[in-house]
Amino acid sequence: MYKILAVDDAKDTLLLLEFDLSAEGYQVMTTDAADSALRLLEKEHFDLILLDMYMPGITGMAALEVIKRKEALQHIPVIMLSAADGEDEIVAALELGADDYVTKPYIAKVLLARIRTSLRLMEKNRELEILATTDFLTGINNRGRFYELASKAFIESVRQKSGLVLAMFDIDLFKQVNDNYGHEAGDKVLVEYTQLMGKVFREYDILGRLGGEEFAVCFPYTVIEEAINACERFRLCLEQHAILPGKQAQETLFVTVSIGVASTTIASPGLDDLIRRADLGLYEAKNTGRNKTINADKLQPINETQAPLIDYIDTMNDEEPAPKVPQPQEFPGIDQKIGLGNVLGDKSLFKEILVMFYQDHHDDKEKLQSALSAKDHATAKHLAHTLKGVASSVGAMALFERAKVLDKALSGGEKEQYQLLFEGVAAELIKVMAGIEQELAEQLHNVSS
Ligand SMILES: Nc1nc2c(ncn2[C@@H]2O[C@H](COP(=O)(O)OP(=O)(O)OP(=O)(O)O)[C@@H](O)[C@H]2O)c(=O)[nH]1
Numbered sequence: 001m002y003k004i005l006a007v008d009d010a011k012d013t014l015l016l017l018e019f020d021l022s023a024e025g026y027q028v029m030t031t032d033a034a035d036s037a038l039r040l041l042e043k044e045h046f047d048l049i050l051l052d053m054y055m056p057g058i059t060g061m062a063a064l065e066v067i068k069r070k071e072a073l074q075h076i077p078v079i080m081l082s083a084a085d086g087e088d089e090i091v092a093a094l095e096l097g098a099d100d101y102v103t104k105p106y107i108a109k110v111l112l113a114r115i116r117t118s119l120r121l122m123e124k125n126r127e128l129e130i131l132a133t134t135d136f137l138t139g140i141n142n143r144g145r146f147y148e149l150a151s152k153a154f155i156e157s158v159r160q161k162s163g164l165v166l167a168m169f170d171i172d173l174f175k176q177v178n179d180n181y182g183h184e185a186g187d188k189v190l191v192e193y194t195q196l197m198g199k200v201f202r203e204y205d206i207l208g209r210l211g212g213e214e215f216a217v218c219f220p221y222t223v224i225e226e227a228i229n230a231c232e233r234f235r236l237c238l239e240q241h242a243i244l245p246g247k248q249a250q251e252t253l254f255v256t257v258s259i260g261v262a263s264t265t266i267a268s269p270g271l272d273d274l275i276r277r278a279d280l281g282l283y284e285a286k287n288t289g290r291n292k293t294i295n296a297d298k299l300q301p302i303n304e305t306q307a308p309l310i311d312y313i314d315t316m317n318d319e320e321p322a323p324k325v326p327q328p329q330e331f332p333g334i335d336q337k338i339g340l341g342n343v344l345g346d347k348s349l350f351k352e353i354l355v356m357f358y359q360d361h362h363d364d365k366e367k368l369q370s371a372l373s374a375k376d377h378a379t380a381k382h383l384a385h386t387l388k389g390v391a392s393s394v395g396a397m398a399l400f401e402r403a404k405v406l407d408k409a410l411s412g413g414e415k416e417q418y419q420l421l422f423e424g425v426a427a428e429l430i431k432v433m434a435g436i437e438q439e440l441a442e443q444l445h446n447v448s449s
Pocket residue numbers: 137170171172173174175176178182183184185186187190211212213286290388392404
């Protein structure tokens with residue numbers, strides 16, 4: 001039931017309004033002064049306001065100005081009621097933000113019709129706002145809304161000198177979920193994952209889906225240790241959370257998540273910097289085995305001039321990240337445990353796949369370079385994206401990471417990064433392809449002849 005606030009200094013008008021509106025099924029509250037109306041609006045929720053223009057004390061126009069300036073109130077439709085029917089008054093009220101203007105004495109039928117129209121418009125605006133700010137699949141804040149809310153929380157934390165923490169989340173090897181169980185199952189995982197987030201984190205933590213399988217949480221009034229505890233609680237819950245990939249599915253699946261966490265304890269010039277640092281923690285988590293939370297505040301301080309590049313450069317070091325368990329490195333640049341795992345340990349099938357990978361992608365370096373030189377970024381993106389996918393399938397994880405950052409840069413239009421990132425991909429491609437060439441020379445020869 002809609003709740004309407006009627007404000008008028010004439011008691012008889014209030015009685016009449018109460019009668020007409022109640023008869024139409026609205027819940028009505030009345031008050032005879034603007035100051036008490038503003039106090040009521042602070043305390044209670046209303047769906048619409050009927051506001052007299054001229055009242056002793058604060059005028060209706062002054063109250064209107066306050067309502068339309070306050071973020072929490074400005075969406076409430078206001079219909080001005082006035083005996084004054086001069087065009088200047090009407091224009092002034094509408095320009096100040098009134099949604100409609102009705103002259104007194106009013107005709108009940110007309111006033112009720114105008115109320116219905118205002119409420120209908122308000123509903124449509126609400127729906128549009130939800131569409132514009134909510135992630136369609138999971139129902140949580142989308143990227144834009146997350147940034148808006150987190151920015152406000154950041155500014156508030158600076159004002160209040162209170163702690164604020166930002167965490168970036170990325171589901172591990174999510175591509176494999178899609179590849180093995182289908183896209184619908186992938187969507188189901190994302191939905192259940194978000195529901196679990198909603199259960200584990202507090203109501204006033206800000207959750208957002210930044211895109212794909214990437215999520216973020218902003219923790220206002222929180223120190224990093226508390227946020228890490230919350231993230232770890234979530235990570236452990238997720239690890240044990242069995243997901244049924246489809247209605248008819250027999251077996252359940254499990255996913256894990258990598259998390260990077262950064263706080264404002266380390267002077268942050270802004271939210272973007274905080275996000276960038278949390279992202280570094282996330283990369284570190286991915287590069288050191290996944291399914292873990294990394295405190296980015298404890299990572300090596302970054303030379304500020306290098307900072308914008310760091311997302312990309314950190315995966316382009318000459319040194320490979322040290323694997324947890326040393327792997328027999330038959331194929332340079334390829335983690336056989338992962339590659340073999342993808343074909344359920346079938347070694348001969350794995351070798352066949354490597355041969356196919358070689359055939360299809362050994363000249364990707366040249367193709368990528370010529371697409372970039374021709375500024376054909378759509379083709380370059382397609383190549384990088386495909387390479388990323390197949391590299392992870394064969395276990396070429398460093399190549400996967402480098403193709404991934406190039407793919408991401410191409411999606412984001414970060415032109416100045418393209419060549420540098422391409423060189424990282426090219427170096428890794430040369431290494432991986434040379435290894436396959438050397439180890440599988442015979443098979444490659446058989447295929448080509
Ligand atoms: N089902 C589904 N998949 C999505 C959605 N958005 C993105 N994806 C998929 O998420 C996958 C992300 O894969 P990658 O970026 O390669 O990373 P990953 O497999 O999670 O590997 P790591 O992040 O390195 O652990 C891609 O296969 C996308 O197609 C979505 O809305 N639904």
